[in-house]
Amino acid sequence: MLKDVLISGRSRVLRIGAILDLDSVVVGTADMFSPAVLSVAAANPFSSPRFQLFTDSAAVHRAQASEAQDLTAAPTRRLLATASAQEEHSCEYGSPKFYALCGFGGILSCGLTHTAVVPLDLVKCRIQVDPGKYQSIFKGFSVTVKEDGIRGLGKGWAPTFIGYSMQGLCKFGFYEVFKNFYSQLLGEENTYLWRTSLYLAASASAEFFADIALAPMEACKVRIQTQPGYANTLREAFPKMHAEEGLWAFYKGVAPLWMRQIPYTMMKFACFERTVEALYRYVVPKPRADCTKAEQLVVTFVAGYIAGVFCAIVSHPADSVVSVLNKEKGSSALQVLKRLGPLGVWKGLFARIIMIGTLTALQWFIYDSVKVYFRLPRPPPPEMPESLKKKLGLK
Secondary structure, eight states: OHHHHHHHHHHHHHHHHHHSOHHHHHHHHHHHSOHHHHHHHHHOTTOOHHHHHHHHHHHHHHHHHHHHHHHHHOHHHHHHHHHHHHTOOSSOTTSHHHHHHHHHHHHHHHHHHHHHTHHHHHHHHHHHHOTTTSOSHHHHHHHHHHHHOGGGGGTTHHHHHHHHHHHHHHHHHHHHHHHHHHHHHHOHHHHHHTHHHHHHHHHHHHHHHHHHHHHHHHHHHHHHHHSTTTOSSHHHHHHHHHHHHTTHHHHTTHHHHHHHHHHHHHHHHHHHHHHHHHIIIIISSSOGGGSOHHHHHHHHHHHHHHHHHHHHHHHHHHHHHHHHHHHSSSOOHHHHHHHHHHHHTTTTHHHHHHHHHHHHHHHHHHHHHHHHHTTOOOOOSOOOOHHHHHHTTOO
């Protein structure tokens, strides 16, 4: 009996479907039968696939109508869901993949930028070791091109690229490691209250290892750039230095390198982090979450340049000592410092501000671009935890 009713109903639907639009038939079919009848029909082994298609299509139409109603009633919810999907990360913050990609970003940011400014770095080093001959940036470029030609401005590019790529790997990769490690030790509230100290400690820890990786190539670079006739390439300089002084030739400058690079990196990271925080709070007219990726990278570049200027000033005296020390044989850092005097250690500062400011801005821009490209977690500027607000009576 029930089977006859179903077959009869299906025949009427098919006859109507031949005349009316398919969509109206689908909706009519769903309304014609009660849910109980539809469930029985679905379980019937003799039910028609066409009838099953109609019932499923009716459910789809109802779902689409419900979705349209939800969109009209709550557009904000849909927008938030879309934003959440766009912000999906490729890995978790603090995972091995996260640290590895941060290290890769450091290789690109430091290796490429330092290699790009080799001509300016060469002139800066020559001003530091022979200020009588290379009296200024323009004079330094003029004398170098006159003596060595245009190709002479590229001396030392190979040890620069290799050395600073290794340094960037350790500097940015270990910074993220130590920053996360120290933050876990401090806890959420103390991390916010002592965030500047956290940036300083994490960057100093990272740079300690980064300079060990950099020292051999830095020694080769300075010897090529500042000692005319000694060597023109890394392949010439490295074995010659090893034959003359052994392994000590590559690491005798690591202590002054720490003196130069650790204050530089502490300023570079702490100043950058706090400058970004200040820019979003006082300069950028909207929250970071509302900024596009391009706008965020512009803020990164500006903060990086500001940090770079302070970095150059803080680390320049030690940089002068490193340049002279790697040029000479048998001298100590203290001897070089006494000979240069309080004014001599500031030779070449203007050239270094231009170089380091541009270089630091580009490094942060490239590093942040790598994070954007690989969809790494990029936490926003820190905000006071809710628990701390309650303790301070701010909420």
